[in-house]
Amino acid sequence: MNFEWTKKITLAVTLVLASGVPGSIAEAAGASTLLNVSYDPTRELYQSENAAFIQYWQKKTGQTVKIDQSHGGSGKQARAVIDGLEADVVTLALAYDIDAIADSKLLAPNWQSRLPNNSTPYTSTIVFVVRKGNPKQIRSWDDLAKTGVSVITPNPKTSGGARWNYLAAWGYKQKQTGSAQKAKEFVKSIYRNVPVLDTGARGSTLTFAQRGLGDVLLAWENEAHLILKEFGSDKYEIVSPAVSILAEPPVAVVDKNVAKHGSRKLAEAYLNFLYTPQAQDIIAQNSYRPRNAAALKKYAANFPKIKLFTLNEVFGNWRTAQKTHFNDGGVFDQIYVP
Amino acid sequence: MGLFQTKRRNILPGFGLSMGYTVFYLSAIVIVPLSMIFFNTVPMGWEPFVHAVTAPRVLASYRLSFSTAFFAAVFDAAAGLLTAWVLVRYRFPGKQFLDALVDLPFALPTAVAGICFATLYSPMGWLGETLIKWNIEIINSATGIVVALVFIGFPFVVRTIQPVLEEVEQEIEEAAHCLGATRWQTFRKILLPHLFPALLTGSTLAFARGIGEYGSVIFIAGNLPMKTEIAPLMIMSKLDQFDYAGASAVALVLLLISFSMLLVLNAVQEWQQKEYR
Amino acid sequence: MLKPTTTESGPIVKKRVSDPLPIRILLIGAMLLFFTAFIFLPLGLVFAQAFQKGWTLYLESITEPYALEAVKLTLITVAIVVPLNAFFGVTAAWAITKFNFSGKAALKTILDLPFAVSPVIAGLIFVLLVGSRTPFGSWLGEHGIKIIFSTPGIVIATLFVTFPFVVRELIPLMEAQGRDEEEAALTLGAKGWQIFGKITLPNISWGLLYGMILCGARSIGEFGAVSVVSGHIRGQTNTIPLHVEILYSEYNFTASFAVASILVFLALLTVGIKVTMEKQFKKNSIHHQD
Numbered sequence: 001m002n003f004e005w006t007k008k009i010t011l012a013v014t015l016v017l018a019s020g021v022p023g024s025i026a027e028a029a030g031a032s033t034l035l036n037v038s039y040d041p042t043r044e045l046y047q048s049e050n051a052a053f054i055q056y057w058q059k060k061t062g063q064t065v066k067i068d069q070s071h072g073g074s075g076k077q078a079r080a081v082i083d084g085l086e087a088d089v090v091t092l093a094l095a096y097d098i099d100a101i102a103d104s105k106l107l108a109p110n111w112q113s114r115l116p117n118n119s120t121p122y123t124s125t126i127v128f129v130v131r132k133g134n135p136k137q138i139r140s141w142d143d144l145a146k147t148g149v150s151v152i153t154p155n156p157k158t159s160g161g162a163r164w165n166y167l168a169a170w171g172y173k174q175k176q177t178g179s180a181q182k183a184k185e186f187v188k189s190i191y192r193n194v195p196v197l198d199t200g201a202r203g204s205t206l207t208f209a210q211r212g213l214g215d216v217l218l219a220w221e222n223e224a225h226l227i228l229k230e231f232g233s234d235k236y237e238i239v240s241p242a243v244s245i246l247a248e249p250p251v252a253v254v255d256k257n258v259a260k261h262g263s264r265k266l267a268e269a270y271l272n273f274l275y276t277p278q279a280q281d282i283i284a285q286n287s288y289r290p291r292n293a294a295a296l297k298k299y300a301a302n303f304p305k306i307k308l309f310t311l312n313e314v315f316g317n318w319r320t321a322q323k324t325h326f327n328d329g330g331v332f333d334q335i336y337v338p
Numbered sequence: 339m340g341l342f343q344t345k346r347r348n349i350l351p352g353f354g355l356s357m358g359y360t361v362f363y364l365s366a367i368v369i370v371p372l373s374m375i376f377f378n379t380v381p382m383g384w385e386p387f388v389h390a391v392t393a394p395r396v397l398a399s400y401r402l403s404f405s406t407a408f409f410a411a412v413f414d415a416a417a418g419l420l421t422a423w424v425l426v427r428y429r430f431p432g433k434q435f436l437d438a439l440v441d442l443p444f445a446l447p448t449a450v451a452g453i454c455f456a457t458l459y460s461p462m463g464w465l466g467e468t469l470i471k472w473n474i475e476i477i478n479s480a481t482g483i484v485v486a487l488v489f490i491g492f493p494f495v496v497r498t499i500q501p502v503l504e505e506v507e508q509e510i511e512e513a514a515h516c517l518g519a520t521r522w523q524t525f526r527k528i529l530l531p532h533l534f535p536a537l538l539t540g541s542t543l544a545f546a547r548g549i550g551e552y553g554s555v556i557f558i559a560g561n562l563p564m565k566t567e568i569a570p571l572m573i574m575s576k577l578d579q580f581d582y583a584g585a586s587a588v589a590l591v592l593l594l595i596s597f598s599m600l601l602v603l604n605a606v607q608e609w610q611q612k613e614y615r
Numbered sequence: 616m617l618k619p620t621t622t623e624s625g626p627i628v629k630k631r632v633s634d635p636l637p638i639r640i641l642l643i644g645a646m647l648l649f650f651t652a653f654i655f656l657p658l659g660l661v662f663a664q665a666f667q668k669g670w671t672l673y674l675e676s677i678t679e680p681y682a683l684e685a686v687k688l689t690l691i692t693v694a695i696v697v698p699l700n701a702f703f704g705v706t707a708a709w710a711i712t713k714f715n716f717s718g719k720a721a722l723k724t725i726l727d728l729p730f731a732v733s734p735v736i737a738g739l740i741f742v743l744l745v746g747s748r749t750p751f752g753s754w755l756g757e758h759g760i761k762i763i764f765s766t767p768g769i770v771i772a773t774l775f776v777t778f779p780f781v782v783r784e785l786i787p788l789m790e791a792q793g794r795d796e797e798e799a800a801l802t803l804g805a806k807g808w809q810i811f812g813k814i815t816l817p818n819i820s821w822g823l824l825y826g827m828i829l830c831g832a833r834s835i836g837e838f839g840a841v842s843v844v845s846g847h848i849r850g851q852t853n854t855i856p857l858h859v860e861i862l863y864s865e866y867n868f869t870a871s872f873a874v875a876s877i878l879v880f881l882a883l884l885t886v887g888i889k890v891t892m893e894k895q896f897k898k899n900s901i902h903h904q905d
Contacts, residue, residue, distance in 0.1 A: 068849065428633075450860075600728065
């Protein structure tokens, strides 16, 4: 009986080997599918956008297309593309991550000037989510630094969203006082109030909403609205600070991969579609701030007036910001040196 | 060089074939891939390497990973021995079901385990609610990491002790009993020394696995720099800066430590077996 | 040394010297306490969340196309990984236990190594080996061979993580059994393959099965390493554990835990197989002894 067993195993191995190998050879991909590699909070947005685009493209060209999605932490996703994940388009949380892809020669260094508005069809900003009734009376960035306030934000080293949070706080103080030193002290006192640094934005949301930790959560504006929707607007409310950062999550076509797949036309049409009024409406419905003036006006009630500063105004550009603040030995590390 | 060559003539056939395949498969799946860690570290040079692996934050993370993995392994050794003993020696209803559940930590994805523990011990969770009244904080502390690691390492201990315990000849215990030894004496003087190698292997495996565990720990650890940041998280955060060399450097250090630990363990066992022969 | 016997110490020899009742109750109680805190509660949580919104939603969540694709991918992975590692386990255990050679301790240590490697590193090494930044990886890419971010990458990473289970289980067993039986068969004129098939394999079939079950359980559940090499493309490169995580980060808790409960069932199923085979095996061995 046991000899039979060995035979069966051998047979199974052979079969599996035989069937496994041809599967590993990539079929010549037609230009009817796209892979969009994105970051975590855009799942809901691209679900709607993809459906709309597929319809739009069908009507325009008669071709039925399929759009595959991959979501994860922005830095991790960028790394996957660098290491061979064949994304036709990337839609990430920050320009630095797409710069890194450009550095490995997968797309042109001038990628950000190829599409309107710095290649960001939608923007967002950083707001506060507090428990209903705002028991700790958190209204401004300064309130986050007060003793006795517990702040939830993810780890800037592993989360793109967390970097925007950090830079928003820093920029607020630096613009207010004109002093980088004061900004550093300020950011330091905020992080003293942070009891847990999750590795991603969604982790922080769960810590705050599901595990009941912290008095205030720093979040993308679109995430804040989603939290109210998913966890109950009777339990949480959004506080918009008077000043915050203009978060610009960029999109780009990955040149080398579209050349390989023959999908450039489709990929470009897909990203350009994001700027159309129809797509801008979907963007606004998902609580991202649309670029299109008409859409912005239509949904003005959803987006409180916040004085927004850009990253470049305060920090020059993403590469410098990353190097000074978040790389090993940078300002963020210094905050935690005892 | 003489490595992997038979010492004395052996009459059984198949050494060349089986050893050849072993070395081939081992190289393809383990050695060549693992050597990439080394090859990616080399170009960075000695000084940046030392700098990367001895930064205060990295050192703090080693300390945390090793100490939590150690405590978890000790706890697992006790719980695992107890479980193996009960499962092998006693008969009671539902035993097989419990036996089945021992493997659960292998099958449950680590992320799910992490989420479960973080939820259970959160101030709103089933256990956290009670614990917070006694001022015991589990999540976002080293204790939380130990809890997750105990879960992850538990099956290693049970599954290494179980077969050994099953094969112990009960005649010896009976003999000890006839000679007037108490149960406790028999256990301590006869069974424990016999089970010790398996216990050591099991808890070392649990320990080694604990050092590297990532998925379950990050949900419950809190991840504060210098306080609750584990070593694998340092690797991840270096990778997110696209610092492949730095990540490989930290990985290399972890790998070397784990490897030497296992090597010592295997050498001890080899030596013990020779003693007995 | 108390040399372990090769015959199963099945139900016939059980229960001669036993602990007094209070101690038995105490120990079982202590074990149950441990199980409650570390196994039952997490398990209870999984099922409580999975069925929170009722049966219909539960069934919907586990039969939704993406979930089915994830189950399929996981099962394919297991079907490839377990036989390969089992075959290797038997071969390596034969080489290590039936012959003497220098460097044995080192070889055994290397076999253990994947247990000690962080899942994060386990994923990373394959990215470093066949990622498109490397010469080898870009060569593969030019020839249209995809390894990472597709099924082969997931299989290889799982092979690595579950590599030691079978061989780890077999070595102690075969060491305890020695080589006398095989050598006797050889002097009686048996051929190498006959010896292996008729003597060694029946002797180790139990340990082999056990190792395969552990290997299977772990390859179903592996998250860390697979997460690094998967690429997370929905419906294509998501295994069950990855799908669970994705649903969870979509705040879709019910579906997430529902899919996680599939894993629990799979784990219970493998162990169910083990128990059945164990019974079969014991019946056979008693029969032989008569």
